[in-house]
Amino acid sequence: METENEERKISELPGGEQGAAPAAIPTAATRSNRSFAERMGEAGYVAGRRYDAVKNAFLAYKTAERKPKKVRSRISRSGETFYAGRKVLGKVCLVGGYLRLFLALDPKLYNVEKYHHKDYSEVVRYAKFPFMIKLSSDRQERYAEELIGELLVLNGFVKDEEYVVKDQANIFKKPRRKKAVQENVEVRTVYVPVPAEAEAAATEEDVGEPECIDVRLPKRAIVVNKQGECVGKVRKSVWKDEEDTEQGVFVKENTNVFVYAGDQRMGYVDKNDNVLTLSNKYVATLRRAERYWILVLVLFLALVTLLTIGLSAYFLTRSGNTDYAPVLFIASEDGTSWADSEDLPIFFNETFGDTKVAPGMKGTYRFTFENRNKNTLDYSITFSEENEYGIGIVYRLKRDGAYISGAEEYVGAEQLGLDGLTVEATSSTVFELEWLWKDNDEADTLAGENSAVYTLTISLSAQVSVRA
Numbered sequence: 001m002e003t004e005n006e007e008r009k010i011s012e013l014p015g016g017e018q019g020a021a022p023a024a025i026p027t028a029a030t031r032s033n034r035s036f037a038e039r040m041g042e043a044g045y046v047a048g049r050r051y052d053a054v055k056n057a058f059l060a061y062k063t064a065e066r067k068p069k070k071v072r073s074r075i076s077r078s079g080e081t082f083y084a085g086r087k088v089l090g091k092v093c094l095v096g097g098y099l100r101l102f103l104a105l106d107p108k109l110y111n112v113e114k115y116h117h118k119d120y121s122e123v124v125r126y127a128k129f130p131f132m133i134k135l136s137s138d139r140q141e142r143y144a145e146e147l148i149g150e151l152l153v154l155n156g157f158v159k160d161e162e163y164v165v166k167d168q169a170n171i172f173k174k175p176r177r178k179k180a181v182q183e184n185v186e187v188r189t190v191y192v193p194v195p196a197e198a199e200a201a202a203t204e205e206d207v208g209e210p211e212c213i214d215v216r217l218p219k220r221a222i223v224v225n226k227q228g229e230c231v232g233k234v235r236k237s238v239w240k241d242e243e244d245t246e247q248g249v250f251v252k253e254n255t256n257v258f259v260y261a262g263d264q265r266m267g268y269v270d271k272n273d274n275v276l277t278l279s280n281k282y283v284a285t286l287r288r289a290e291r292y293w294i295l296v297l298v299l300f301l302a303l304v305t306l307l308t309i310g311l312s313a314y315f316l317t318r319s320g321n322t323d324y325a326p327v328l329f330i331a332s333e334d335g336t337s338w339a340d341s342e343d344l345p346i347f348f349n350e351t352f353g354d355t356k357v358a359p360g361m362k363g364t365y366r367f368t369f370e371n372r373n374k375n376t377l378d379y380s381i382t383f384s385e386e387n388e389y390g391i392g393i394v395y396r397l398k399r400d401g402a403y404i405s406g407a408e409e410y411v412g413a414e415q416l417g418l419d420g421l422t423v424e425a426t427s428s429t430v431f432e433l434e435w436l437w438k439d440n441d442e443a444d445t446l447a448g449e450n451s452a453v454y455t456l457t458i459s460l461s462a463q464v465s466v467r468a
Helices: 036-041 045-059 138-154 196-205 298-302 305-311 441-449
Strands: 061-063 072-075 080-084 087-095 098-103 131-135 157-159 179-182 185-188 220-224 230-235 238-241 246-253 256-261 264-269 274-277 282-288 328-332 362-371 377-386 392-399 402-405 418-423 427-438 455-464
Touching (some): 036 045, 036 087, 045 087, 045 138, 061 138, 087 138, 098 138, 138 157
Antiparallel strands (some): 087 098, 098 131, 179 185, 220 230, 220 282, 238 246, 246 256, 256 264, 274 282, 328 362, 362 427, 392 402
């Protein structure tokens, strides 16, 4: 009779007489470097039948929507993970010949005496699905199906009455029961439990690859060790040591970022920018250039200092009727005169206030040009920038609600200016300056590393209009 304990093989002769055991018997610890699919392919009938039960239990439910959705799964090196959208519902692994089912349930809410489950809440990689039940008997298999049903109902699923149970284990493309006849000897697979310490070792090492970790692909970074010492750099996602020897390449796959040496996957990046091996051993840490304070684009705000200067229009009188110097009043939207402002809040944003901006941000600065004189004024407005690192801030300009520059698309500061504009006596006109910081990873990173300062200067000059 075959036992349900699975791990090492012995041969049995037809009368119950045993032959010699194989010279090298693989244990869970020595076999843990093989993938989940490989191990399932050789796991035998009992493990395959229980895998069937688990997967069919997940697939037998659907959402109660008009266009119902099913649970989806993903097989990785360490096991098979089940999802509802992007939420992880559970994971099944094969350790020491037994299937282990991890579920997104609170272990503390269930009777340990009944389910004989374990709480893995303290283990980081199982934190999203801490309830672990070991499928070591038919009873545990039934409990697993019961718990899966409860989990799916809690997540808005309902039983699919039309679902047909299928043989799920055939995807591993190996028979579940091996029989062979050699010289009148029937070889039958019998499973013997491995020692507890070997099983524990397998649990620790059988990681394969991480769950979905949404991290940004490192294109430029410094690589440091545990002591914070620089041991390399990343440029264009290529990792090189201090001797400029390539150590690996970072590749984004779905949400995860993996490290490859040639065609071989060597490790991954966790959410804290640590580089780990596939068995979760620490390798190094990435220190990325923070683009957001790049900005201390103390920015521009040097920025307008000149703007006020230019603003202070330099007026020329060209008519016998206009023997006075016109007075201009230009103010921000809140009524603060440019003449009383050291820097203008052109790049004010809710995230950083008026001291910083970041790639991808955009905003609008409004100001009023008021002619408090008895004559019409002709005026021009120009924009210039100091932009040492070439960051992509572009603009559009409206006057009284209509675009006068950049109507089709944003333009650079130098292309924004206009002349030949007029404003009638004792009237005003309202300008809206729209700005957008276009992403350019290379330029933005370089600017961030050098604490770049960007300065925008607005110049406005006016003169009394000469009319015939």
